[in-house]
């Protein structure tokens with residue numbers, strides 16, 4: 001065998017298994033196996049470090065401070081102010097997906113939430129049991145947060161500073177409705193009455 005034909009022969013030996021391999025397994029698609037997710041934070045930490053501080057970027061952007069000296073309105077003015085509000089809305093919207101990922105309610109050994117079953121505030125174990133019993137309801141509340149955050153983007157893109165008050169109210173209600181279902185269902189009546197009062201105050205202001 002010449003050197004050249006030896007190389008061709010070696011080449012075809014390599015090619016045959018490659019072609020065979022290529023024809024035999026066309027149905028295997030890399031997307032078939034989704035990568036596994038590894039939650040890092042508990043729900044409590046997600047609230048404390050991501051959801052709550054981010055929501056403040058929106059809530060604190062439009063504030064009416066009523067005092068004896070008069071009424072002072074704080075509204076976003078610069079592009080930088082608006083970018084911060086927009087980022088807040090985007091992070092909150094995506095956080096809805098983080099909330100839907102199964103994760104612990106509190107970090108191991110955390111004692112900051114109620115430890116007494118049957119109180120107005122549920123214990124982490126009681127909250128977890130509620131979520132497990134009806135995961136679709138938990139997901140619905142997470143979706144409520146996403147929808148409120150996405151709705152607010154229209155107002156933000158239009159630079160509608162007055163509209164931010166309503167946006168904040170809508171997001172706040174999405175937070176509250178989940179908390180009332182899972183965290184402090186015993187306080188439902190008092191919280192709803194407080195919400196009504198806040199609406200009356202807004203009307204007075206206008």
Ligand code: HEC
Nearest residue numbers: 043044047048051052055105141142145174175178182183
């Ligand atoms: C899908 C349900 C859900 C939504 C939506 C939600 N939360 Fe929560 N949040 C919880 C639960 C449950 C707890 C109490 C248990 C815990 O902390 O794990 C909690 C606790 C908290 C806490 C207390 C954390 C701590 O340090 O103990 C804060 C603050 C908070 N949420 C803020 C918010 C804000 C602000 C929003 C809206 C922008 C929001 N949450 C939306 C479920 C939700």
